[in-house]
């Protein structure tokens with residue numbers, strides 16, 4: 001029997017935790033597969049995907065900076081990947097390239113299951129309107145919050161993102177609005193940082209008045225990059241959470257798409273935190 005091949009493609013990809021996660025998922029669920037990482041030169045993405053399919057690849061995860069190209073390369077795309085205009089999961093089947101996006105459903109699973117906070121009826125603030133924010137807005141709306149504000153430094157990008165999602169918001173009875181980052185005067189139950197500020201060390205992009213006492217303050221980054229945001233949230237009476245759980249949950253959802261089995265992601269999140277704390 002041949003072993004099914006998967007990989008993560010990105011640039012850079014050296015520090016990706018995906019091979020570790022998928023190897024553990026496979027072990028725990030008794031699946032036979034091999035998952036590695038491939039650093040792809042900018043401009044070489046489409047050729048690399050086709051070469052991987054030739055090698056017998058069954059699917060791959062896509063990370064920065066290729067998520068948009070991945071969505072464009074697909075022959076079929078899921079509704080959530082069309083709304084996001086980006087894909088983090090490709091599946092290769094019968095000569096087709098199927099694109100999906102599990103980032104948003106991974107974020108919602110981490111908040112609702114791992115942090116035990118159902119989003120239905122809550123007031124949410126999504127900060128940022130780039131690729132990371134676009135990847136999660138649809139699934140956040142599907143969790144039926146009462147209100148969701150998208151705030152961005154450049155207002156027109158938030159307005160475009162909101163316009164694209166307005167029909168979905170109406171289906172879930174969610175009031176969806178776009179705001180300028182510096183014109184926010186309300187407080188929220190959950191705030192989610194989807195800007196690139198943690199990566200660049202630019203500091204927290206909003207005023208602390210957006211935090212309801214005890215609010216969940218979520219940074220989609222993890223590791224040292226997220227620390228400034230986490231410290232800020234704690235200092236202002238919020239409950240900080242980094243994006244490690246989202247990483248594990250989006251991987252578990254990709255594994256489910258490929259293998260038809262959802263691995264025990266909560267257990268894996270604890271394991272991965274221990275691995276990272278141990279300096280590995």
Ligand code: ATR
Pocket residue numbers: 127128129130131132133152153154157194195196197202205
């Ligand atoms: P990604 O794919 O990580 O989302 P992106 O598409 O380049 O990357 O988007 C980056 C996001 O971070 C944008 O929302 C950007 O705001 P602008 O649209 O105004 O550029 C936001 N961002 C980056 N640096 C920022 C800063 N210093 N303060 C506030 N927002 C910032």
